[in-house]
Amino acid sequence: MKNRLKSLASLSFLAFLFACGTQQSADAQNPPRSTAGFAPANLNGLAMATFAGGCFWAQEEAFEQLKGVKQVVSGYAGGTKANPTYEEVADKTTGHTETVQIYYDPKVISYQKLADIFFTASHDPTQRNGQGNDIGPEYRSAAFYRTPQEKKVLEATIARVNASKVYGGKIVTEVVPFKKFWPAEDYHQGYYRLHPENPYISNVSARKVEHVQKAFAKDLKSPL
Numbered sequence: 001m002k003n004r005l006k007s008l009a010s011l012s013f014l015a016f017l018f019a020c021g022t023q024q025s026a027d028a029q030n031p032p033r034s035t036a037g038f039a040p041a042n043l044n045g046l047a048m049a050t051f052a053g054g055c056f057w058a059q060e061e062a063f064e065q066l067k068g069v070k071q072v073v074s075g076y077a078g079g080t081k082a083n084p085t086y087e088e089v090a091d092k093t094t095g096h097t098e099t100v101q102i103y104y105d106p107k108v109i110s111y112q113k114l115a116d117i118f119f120t121a122s123h124d125p126t127q128r129n130g131q132g133n134d135i136g137p138e139y140r141s142a143a144f145y146r147t148p149q150e151k152k153v154l155e156a157t158i159a160r161v162n163a164s165k166v167y168g169g170k171i172v173t174e175v176v177p178f179k180k181f182w183p184a185e186d187y188h189q190g191y192y193r194l195h196p197e198n199p200y201i202s203n204v205s206a207r208k209v210e211h212v213q214k215a216f217a218k219d220l221k222s223p224l
Contacts (some may be wrong), residue, residue, distance in 0.1 A: 020055030020098070020134050020200060021086060021188075038189055040071045040103050047106045049114045049150075050077060050178055052099040052142040053123030054131030058205035059100040061192035062122045062212040067221050068108025073101045074191070075183040078142055078176065086185055089138050097140045101181045111150055113219065115157045118143065119171065121215040122208060125161075126169040132204060141171075144178035151175065 040046065053059050056074035064072045076084050079096030089096045102114060119125050125141045145151040158171045183189075192209070195201055213220060 020057060020139070020204075021090060038071065039073050039101075039183070043103065045105060045107075046070055046103045047111070048146070049102040049104065049111060050099060050144040050146075050181055051102070051114075051118045051122075052077065052097040052140065052144075053118060053125070054098065054127075054134055054139045054141070054208075055200075055205065056098040056100050056184065056188065057191045057201065058208040059098075059122055060190070061205070062209045063100060063102050063114070063117070065209075065213065065221055066104075066109060066114075066117070066216070066219050068105045069221075070103045070105060072103070073181075073183050074188045075099055075101060075181050077101075077144055077179070077181045078140075078174070082180075082182070084182055086188065090136075092136055092138060095137070096182070097138055097142055098184075099142070099144075099181060101183075109219065112153050112157070115143070115153055117212060117216055117219075119157050119161050119173070120166065121212045124167070125158075125171040125173045126167045128172045140174065142174040142176060144176055144181075146178045151177075 051059065060072045060074045063069055075098075076089050076094070076096035077099040079089070079094040081088065081094040081096070084094040084096050088094050089098070104114065123131055123141060128140060129135065129137050130139045131141075143154045145154055154175045158173065158175070161167070162170055191198075192201055192205055217223065
């Protein structure tokens, strides 16, 4: 019994260790800055796409590496509370999910391409409320459309991917109209690049980023 309790305690610790958002308290007290993770000052000619696919650390980095993507910001969307904090979202009291907002040049990369990457490479869209050890509605899969055309692209992409049977189950991603995106705290921005030593980054996030790199190698800013 003691050994079993010890094993359960170890598993609980590992689950915490490999959970999105786990970082040293110093990160929050002294948030580091990076060239990644902040909205461009000049939005002329840029379009926006907003996706939620589990932990935003990996999503931000994966989309950041694509040609035509100017910047990616980690944040929260889909909920009801204004200016939510990470702790409030994690406590499941706001209705928000961890989200990335992608600023991109539509002359270089299309919304269709971003949707293809989102539904086939950056996360598992068949998981309703979670990705791996990250369980809960704050990690749900969602695609927020701004126009009727974007909605059509999302729905057509889902139908095509489902028909391909690339996944064992059907896609459960929420396709909902965009309302508001709230940027996450500064210490979450560019976190993947700033904290490669974090066990979650090296053991969980890296696999997601590498999946996108391999599946869409021709679309990367820097070839592998």
